[in-house]
Amino acid sequence: MNIIQVVSLVKKFNNFAAVNDISFSVKEGEIFAFLGPNGAGKTTTIKMLTTLLNPTSGKILLNGFDPTKKKDEARESFGIVFQDPSLDEELTARENMDFHGILYKVPKKLRKERIKELLDLVELWDRKDNFVKTFSGGMRRRLEIARGLLHHPKIFFLDEPTLGLDPQTRSHIWEYIFKLNKKEGITVFFTTHYIEEAEKIAQKVAIIDYGKIIIQGTSKELMKKTKTKTLEEAFLNLTGHDIREEGANAADSMRMHRKMWRKR
Amino acid sequence: MSAIYILWLRQLKRYLRSRSRIIGSLGQPVLFLIALGFGFGPIYQKAGQGNYIQFLAPGIIAMSILFTSIFSGIEIIWDRQFGFLKETLVAPVSRVEIMIGRTLGGATVSSIQGMIVLLISMLVGFKPQSVFHIFLALIVMILTAILFTALGTAIASLLDDMQGFQLIMNFLIMPLFFLSGALFPLKGLPTFLVIITSIDPLSYGVDGLRATLTGTSHFGLPIDIFLLGTGVVILLAIGSYLFSKIQI
Numbered sequence: 255m256n257i258i259q260v261v262s263l264v265k266k267f268n269n270f271a272a273v274n275d276i277s278f279s280v281k282e283g284e285i286f287a288f289l290g291p292n293g294a295g296k297t298t299t300i301k302m303l304t305t306l307l308n309p310t311s312g313k314i315l316l317n318g319f320d321p322t323k324k325k326d327e328a329r330e331s332f333g334i335v336f337q338d339p340s341l342d343e344e345l346t347a348r349e350n351m352d353f354h355g356i357l358y359k360v361p362k363k364l365r366k367e368r369i370k371e372l373l374d375l376v377e378l379w380d381r382k383d384n385f386v387k388t389f390s391g392g393m394r395r396r397l398e399i400a401r402g403l404l405h406h407p408k409i410f411f412l413d414e415p416t417l418g419l420d421p422q423t424r425s426h427i428w429e430y431i432f433k434l435n436k437k438e439g440i441t442v443f444f445t446t447h448y449i450e451e452a453e454k455i456a457q458k459v460a461i462i463d464y465g466k467i468i469i470q471g472t473s474k475e476l477m478k479k480t481k482t483k484t485l486e487e488a489f490l491n492l493t494g495h496d497i498r499e500e501g502a503n504a505a506d507s508m509r510m511h512r513k514m515w516r517k518r
Numbered sequence: 519m520s521a522i523y524i525l526w527l528r529q530l531k532r533y534l535r536s537r538s539r540i541i542g543s544l545g546q547p548v549l550f551l552i553a554l555g556f557g558f559g560p561i562y563q564k565a566g567q568g569n570y571i572q573f574l575a576p577g578i579i580a581m582s583i584l585f586t587s588i589f590s591g592i593e594i595i596w597d598r599q600f601g602f603l604k605e606t607l608v609a610p611v612s613r614v615e616i617m618i619g620r621t622l623g624g625a626t627v628s629s630i631q632g633m634i635v636l637l638i639s640m641l642v643g644f645k646p647q648s649v650f651h652i653f654l655a656l657i658v659m660i661l662t663a664i665l666f667t668a669l670g671t672a673i674a675s676l677l678d679d680m681q682g683f684q685l686i687m688n689f690l691i692m693p694l695f696f697l698s699g700a701l702f703p704l705k706g707l708p709t710f711l712v713i714i715t716s717i718d719p720l721s722y723g724v725d726g727l728r729a730t731l732t733g734t735s736h737f738g739l740p741i742d743i744f745l746l747g748t749g750v751v752i753l754l755a756i757g758s759y760l761f762s763k764i765q766i
Binding site: 301304305306307308325326327329330332334336338339340341342343344345349352353354356357358359401 | 520521523524528531532535536600601602604605606607608609610611612765766
């Protein structure tokens, strides 16, 4: 059964098509990697899948629900780790978890159990009462993963979950995710710039560029089609060697300002 | 309901934990109370109007509520830039609940702030009528606080970043404050000022506080409460609408 079904999805900003008529499907329990250079349309696609953006046209079914119509049902079906941090730094790890649990209406007793279980899984139980602002990048990412799983979603979206982390933390994080996929049969949909991670972990890969999916299949199929030895070579072969520039957005300049004002 | 509660609690926790924010936001009202209160006191007395601190204190309480409320509303921009807003927007909770929870949280914070300023003004010589009247004043404070937090939320929903902040400060918050009768009596003003001051919602907050705390009023307490209540309903509706339109 396809748990994610996308048909002719388009997102236009003014006249620029960030996502230009893409179709793909993800089977239940599958690990699906969504690859592409900067600005290819990965994050925009995830935003449409997760109800943050309305598509210009096309159709999405998430666990059988249309995220533009059955918003809450669709939202209950997935957990997400965003590319940018989305924790409240002024709250403790446990408070962040609790906040999430209450928003998703996880009953109190179950919530307590799961918070313990998940914080143990990501090795943060000892730090549960520390403020998130004292956490390192890797700890924050682990906490976000734990939080995204708290309501037992069927689909787990991860947008660049290992960006900016050291190799140890990266391999740890993939281990958790792999374990979850095996144990709970959770469907994983992720984007990454580390192509070798995708090759190792994903059962299926789609490569998107300039808003269009140029190829999809298993890593082996992709390598075969491009006559290359690794997925990375296949990726470069398909998307070219030009460096993509991404314009700085408002968030980047705000971060600069915040750093100027905050001494910590 | 639980979503509203947890969002309210979050705002409150963040406030209580940032002592620098509490103290920092008290600096301005204290300065105004002392500089204006004692500075203009003698002239006010000579003009036959009595004690200026007694007149000014409700205005300064209203000012601190106005500032704190609009800032809490505008905090959404920060949440948006630093990602936390996304966490609430992908949750299976209606946008209206999120907006209301945040607004009530911000309003609680600024009502607490208003009460603190009331206590400080009592230290410099302000005398409220009675404890019962302080409770009545608290109702006016809460209404004023909800109204302006909702206004801040509405504005923040339209903005992507803090670039427009100066604009809001100089063309919205400052005029709202200076044209509200917080600093001067509304009696005997030129016609254009009469019109402007009666459009300014803060005028009714200031007047309501004066009516309850000191027993003098320009519009009358029932009108103040009625118009503040109407303002709350309208701005909550506009704020919820604009907030529900946010796309990230």
